[in-house]
Amino acid sequence: MKIDHVASIAPHLQEWYDQDMSVFVANQDLVLAAYNNPRLDLGVQIGDPIEKYKSTISYKVLLSGEKIVAQVSKEKSQFSIPYVAISSPIREDGELIGVITIVISTEKYNALLEIGEEILSSVEEIYASSENLSAQSEELSATAKTMDDETLHVKNDIMHVTDITTAIKRISQQSNILGINASIESARAGEQGRGFGVVAGEIRKLAVSTNDSVITIEQDVFEVQSSVSRLVESVRQLATVSESQAQGVTELTQALNQISLMAQKLVELGKI
Structure with a gap:
């Protein structure tokens, strides 16, 4: 040339x-x-x-x-x-x-490189924060799952109490019937059965009192059971949302990691 x-x-x-x-x-x-x-x-x-x-x-x-x-x-x-x-x-x-x-x-080129480095720095900070958020979300999801299990256990215990009150109510009804029968037999026995009649009356009073108490307990248990059922449903929804959130944050963290790697490669290429 x-x-x-x-x-x-x-x-x-x-x-x-x-x-x-x-x-x-x-x-x-x-x-x-x-x-x-x-x-x-x-x-x-x-x-x-x-x-x-x-x-x-x-x-x-x-x-x-x-x-x-x-x-x-x-x-x-x-x-x-x-x-x-x-x-x-x-x-x-x-x-x-x-x-x-x-x-x-290379002023313009260096300015772009500086911007790339700033973006990389920002993405790395966001990535670190998302990792921390991911760990917290997973911990929240695990806690919600534990709460779900515990509330179900409480619900089962309340059902057990309901079974017990049902049994007591049945006994109360049987005791009341027994007291009525005893009163009838006392009346037939006349003067000799008077003492037996007093006992029969007390048995009937106890049966009625027990029945009233059982009704009150049943109402209280029903209210508690309703509250616990609502709590169980809320905790179950919380567990579902927490699990979904944890999965979403994990996917976000993975995406940010990919962006961070790409930004780092771009910066490295710019320095060649």
Whole structure:
């Protein structure tokens, strides 16, 4: 490739890129083309002797014949903006005859990289929070399941009490019948059965009192049983919701982990 052709293309390179760019072309002795961007003005001028730029990568390429890429951060840049400098050898018929150097601002690229790092940091924080929330949701689900089991146990105990009160009521009814029969037999016995009649009366009173108490207990047990049934249903719903929530949070945590991994890969690719 003829070096004058390269020099003629150099000014158009600035039109092909949106980033700020400076372009230089030099042969073994002199700078042949210099297009300095105001923000990346290296002070290179057409006609400058190449010896003047011994510390640059352009001069090193003329010595080595190999392409060189140098990245300069904002902190080390004399322009206060980050940039990358690319110097490539120019050959004609296999002979090294010059160098073209392109200096491109990476300000926009670095800004995107910083945004990517901020997104990664935010996602990692959300992921950590979701992991904690997932653990809490699983614990809540387990607690709700335990409560469900316990309330069912209480409900069974109340059913047992109901069975007992039913049995007592049956005994009370039988005692009342026994008292009535005893009163009848006492009346038949006349004066001799008077003492037996008193006992029979007390048995009937006890039967009636026991029956009244059983009715009161039944009403109380029914109210407690209704309350416990509502509690059982509420706890069961809580257990279902907690389990669903725990599953949803777990899926969210997995999704955030995938996003975190992808963001990390993007940031790593951006640093290459």
